[in-house]
Amino acid sequence: MPELLVELFSEEIPARMQRKAAEDLKKAVTNALVDAGLVYEGAKAFVTPRRLALTVTGLPARSPDTREERKGPRVGSPQQAIDGFLKAAGLGSIDEAKIETDPKKGEFYVAHIEKQGAEATDILATLLPKVITGFDWPKSMQWGNGGLTWVRPLRAITATFGTDNDEPVVIPFKSNTVASGQTTFGHRFLAPDAIWVKRFDDYVQALEKAKVVLDIDRRKEIIRADADNLAFAQGLSVIHDEGLLEEVAGLVEWPVVMMGSFDPAFLEVPEEVIIATIRANQKCFCLRDSSGKLAPFFIITSNQVAADGGKTIVAGNERVIRARLSDARFFYQTDLVLPLEHGLPKLEESVFHAKLGTQFQRVERLVKLSGEIAPKVGANPELAKRAAMLAKADLTTGMVGEFPELQGIMGRYYALAQGEPLAIANAIADHYKPLGPTDLVPGEPVAIAVALADKLDTLKGFWSIDEKPTGSRDPFALRRAALGVIRIVTDNNLRFPLEVEPDLLSFFHDRLKVTLRDAGARHDLVDAVIGKDSNDMLEITERVEALSKLLGSEDGKNLLAGYKRAANILAAEEKKDGKGFSAPVDPALLSLAEEAALAEAIASVDVAVAAKVGANDYQGAITALGTLRQPVDRFFxxxxxxxxDAAIRANRLSLLSKLRDTMRQVADFSKVAG
Structure with a gap:
């Protein structure tokens, strides 16, 4: 079957936009193909700094003929309804419709619409320019007389269609001033001449000869492997950075990896500063020596095969990095002169949020809140308050002004340099954590106190001004803040009831549900243990784990079945009588051994479960519930x-009510499936 090849050749596409653009192109074209009746076998998109490419295989030569039956209004309907039906069905008059009869609805009009298929080339010639015109770039520019809005000026369009055995045809269309054809171009410097292509296989081969690696993931692997090999030969190892690797692979079409060096004297500057400087300014990877220390070397990825083996390229990068590291060292040494707290007044000039005040006002809230939280997490309140006071001070430093991603990290270095206790310095660095699902949470008490204060102040503040996440929109990263609180509490096994308003507590519940479900917990068990007033995230987590263990056993499954039976009986009788059965069980009315045994077991287990729950021993509470399995089975x-006898009946219903209440101390079993 025929194959489609499309390439949009342009000036350099920003690296950060490339991968999504390739996927967007594939989605736009394939969706349009399916809508047009052209069902394909496979599609794959590619991207380099200067081209978006797409191959679609297994396309039919033409779309199939179709026959559609469209039901219309009843005979005798108002003319407006009939006119709408005619327009939608593409009929000239109502005489072109047929009348059918339905036993219930009577006579109504039906249009039988037959559409002839179309040649794939004609369909493609229509849909491809629409895809290009409607392409959604994060940022774009309008260029040329045709007024096309595109990320960068388009220089050539390749669009061919055909089988392996036939000469492919060019899909004829024009976008702006650029007409489609079979001509693309190789590497800008190494092989800039025009390349005539027919189909995808020879297109890839021709590009490779012209020093273009089409697949971004292959370029990444080349860079990764060559960098590792080059480092290994020098007894070093690359500090891998997936984000930087993705960006660098988007800057080159023919990756050539080299190694440069810098003056070891710069290693007196914190390694995070060196890495950030080299990464941000030159898009280079840093290296470590065999002991794990930062080495005075870096990896460059060039887009050139230099005649001198890369000496000039390396020297140019070394010269720029030397200047950048000199600047970084100046910032660092200048920042060290003044104690951190001297920067606090500058925070009064920095607005945190128009409705929530300045950064300085926020620091005042953090100091108060950290002092309140500290005793609850085993931290020294005075150390926590001091750490909170200094936590945002490095935002006023020259280094953080240059590299905002180093906030907290630089604060730690400056705090240690001015003699602050290690607990305070670590809290300054760690209070932003966790920054993502793979990031570690703070583990020291003072850092925990400040981190919780930071996130809770953010959440409470934005809730108070009604700036809550909606749908996928979360500009203030409030979901991340809530997940951070949950992870800090649960990872550190902290009993930390959240004192927040009901709506915010519900938001925490939603975040916790996502976390537990991602960890493999059953959604019904999560719902069973979370009540509207459940404010202890660790308690909820432990209850879910304990309940999951119980219901994974035969005793648990049988006990759940017994509970469901009891609950169903109670629900039916309570609905019938219009009242509950909360009266104490009368031992004198327990005439059968099995009901007496169940009453005795419930009384014993009820006390045990209450004690275990009070001691936060949910596994113990669940284990105690498990002992009810046999007396419940024998009872039924x-x-x-x-x-x-009405009295005996009411007494037995009270017994089942007591069973339900006892089990509800741990979870709402009515929400458990099974």
Whole structure:
């Protein structure tokens, strides 16, 4: 079957936009193909700094003929309804419709619409320019007389269609001033001449000869492997950075990896500063020596095969990096002169949020809140308050002004340099954590106190001004803040009830549900243990784990079945009588051994479960519940709940009510599936 090849050749596409653009192109074209009746076998998109490419295989030569039956209004309907039907069905008059009869609805109009298929080339010639015109770039520019809005000026369009055995045809269309054809171009410097292509296989081969690696993931692997090999030969190892690797692979079409060096004297500057400087300014990877220390070397990825083996390229990068590291060292040494707290007044000039005040006002809230949280997490309140006071001070430093991603990290270095206790310095660095699902949470008490204060102040503040996440929109990263609180509490096994308003507590519940479900917990078990007032995230987590263990056993499954039976009986009787059965169980009315045994077991287990729950021992509480399995089974085997004697019946229903209440101390079993 025929194959489609499309390439949009342009000036350099920003690296950060490339991968998504390739996927967007594939999605736009394939969706349009399916809508047009051209079902394909496979599609794959590619991207380099200067081209978006797409191959679609297994396309039919033409779309199939179709026959559609469209039901219209009833005979005798108002003319407006009939006119709407005619327009939608593409009919000239109502005489072109047929009348059919339905036993219930009577006579109504039906249009039988037959559409002839179209040649794939004609369909493609229509849809491809629409895809280009409607392409959604994060940022774009308008260029040329045709007024096309595109990320960068388009220089050539390749669009061919055909089988392996036939000469492919060019899909004829024009976008702006650029007409489609079969001509693309190789590497800008190494092989800039025009390349005539027919189909995808020879296109890839021709590009490779012209020093273009089409697949971004292959370029990444080349860079990664060559960098590792080059470092290994020098007894070093690359500090891998997936984000930087993705960006560098988007800057080159023919990756050539080299190694440069810098003056070891710069290693007196914190390594995070060196890495950030080299990464941000030159897009280079840093290296470590065999002991794990930062080495005075870096990896460059060039887009050139230099005649001198890369000496000039390396020297140019070394010269720029030397200047950048000199600047960084100046910032660092200048920042060290003044104690951190001297920067606090400058925070009064920095607005945190128009409705929530300045950064300085926020620091004042953090100091108060950290002092309140500290005793609850085993931290020294005075150390926590001091750490909170200094936590944002490095935002006023020259280094953080240059590299905002180093906030907290630089604060730690400056705090240690001015003699602050290690607990305070670590809290300054760690209070932003966790920054993502793979990031570690703070583990020291003072850092925990400040981190919780930071996130809770953010959440409470934005809730108070009604700036809550909506849908996928979360400009203030409030979901991340809530997940951070949950992870800090649960990872550190902290009993830390959240004192927040009901709506914010519900938001925490939603975040916790996502976390637990991602960890493999059953959604019904999560719902069973979370009540509207459940404010202890660790308690909820432990209850879910304990309940999951119980219901994974035969005793648990049978006990759940017994609970469901009891609950169903109670629900039916409570609905019938319009009242509950909360009266104490009367031992004198327990005439059968099985009901007496169940009453005794419930009384014992109820006390045990209450004690275990009070001691936060949910596994112990669940284990105690598990002992009810046999007396519950025997009760339902031998006892008729709805006894003819009204008093006995009410007493037995009270017994089942007590069973339900006892089990609800741990979870709402009515929400558990099964």
């Amino acid at each position: 085997e031998a006892v008729l709940v709805n006894d003819p």
